[in-house]
Amino acid sequence: MKVYATEAIRNLAVIGHGDAGKTQLISSLLYVAGATPRWGKVDEGTTVTDHDEDSIARKITLNTALAHAEHRETKINFIDTPGYAAFVSHARPACRVADCGVVVVDAVKGVEVQTEKTWAYANEFLLPRIMVVTKLDKEHSDLGIALDSAHHVFNRAIIPFTLPIGKEHDFKGVVDVVHMKAYEFDEHGKAKEIDIPSAGREVVDKTRERLVELVAESD
Numbered sequence: 001m002k003v004y005a006t007e008a009i010r011n012l013a014v015i016g017h018g019d020a021g022k023t024q025l026i027s028s029l030l031y032v033a034g035a036t037p038r039w040g041k042v043d044e045g046t047t048v049t050d051h052d053e054d055s056i057a058r059k060i061t062l063n064t065a066l067a068h069a070e071h072r073e074t075k076i077n078f079i080d081t082p083g084y085a086a087f088v089s090h091a092r093p094a095c096r097v098a099d100c101g102v103v104v105v106d107a108v109k110g111v112e113v114q115t116e117k118t119w120a121y122a123n124e125f126l127l128p129r130i131m132v133v134t135k136l137d138k139e140h141s142d143l144g145i146a147l148d149s150a151h152h153v154f155n156r157a158i159i160p161f162t163l164p165i166g167k168e169h170d171f172k173g174v175v176d177v178v179h180m181k182a183y184e185f186d187e188h189g190k191a192k193e194i195d196i197p198s199a200g201r202e203v204v205d206k207t208r209e210r211l212v213e214l215v216a217e218s219d
Helices: 022-032 053-058 088-097 113-124 143-154 198-218
Strands: 009-016 065-071 074-080 100-106 129-134 162-165 173-176 181-185 191-194
Touching: 009 022, 009 088, 009 113, 022 065, 022 074, 022 100, 022 129, 088 113, 100 113, 100 143, 113 143, 129 143, 162 198
Parallel strands: 009 074, 009 100, 100 129
Antiparallel strands: 065 074, 162 173, 173 181, 181 191
16 A cells, blocks of 8 residues: 655545535545545445445435545545535535535536535634536536526635536536536546637636735735
8 A cells, every 4th residue: 555645645625515516525525536446426335435324225325435546646635525414514524624625516506505514614613725617417406506606605705717608508618617628528527628609708717817816816
């Protein structure tokens, strides 16, 4: 087993409301990073972190679980946490030991009750956090509405690092606002770089401008 120096280990607490897509997000990250040979699916009961019989049968996370991947010589530990009310308290110790919180928000439903609760856990431990908006390929999904709900509930300026290409069933890729590059994904999650679509260029430019402004204000 490879041994990592302490500075080469990052612990991420993946938190949020139940059914926001936390477990599926981790499963996808593990597959893309090459940590697992196949893309595990919650609906098929093949994810790494939902490994107990009850979680598989109910298709929800009942217990905190760990998984890890390597990226650029750094070991990333993912702490998958429950999001339903009866089990969400498991997210608190995960926030206590994590280096960063990954707040998962459903693009259809936006911020929900347990999202707020897990955000409070992160506040309690002064945990830095990022937000991941999932289910952008679902009907009625909307990144703007999801981010607006987070801004309203958490009273924070929230600017995306990536923007979607396409919407709902036409969602097919993202634009990296930081590096100003666009990527299109195939059905296996493999990416290829493409030109930034001209139809969304104005939104991309405005988002990048706002992101730069926020970075300057925080310095």
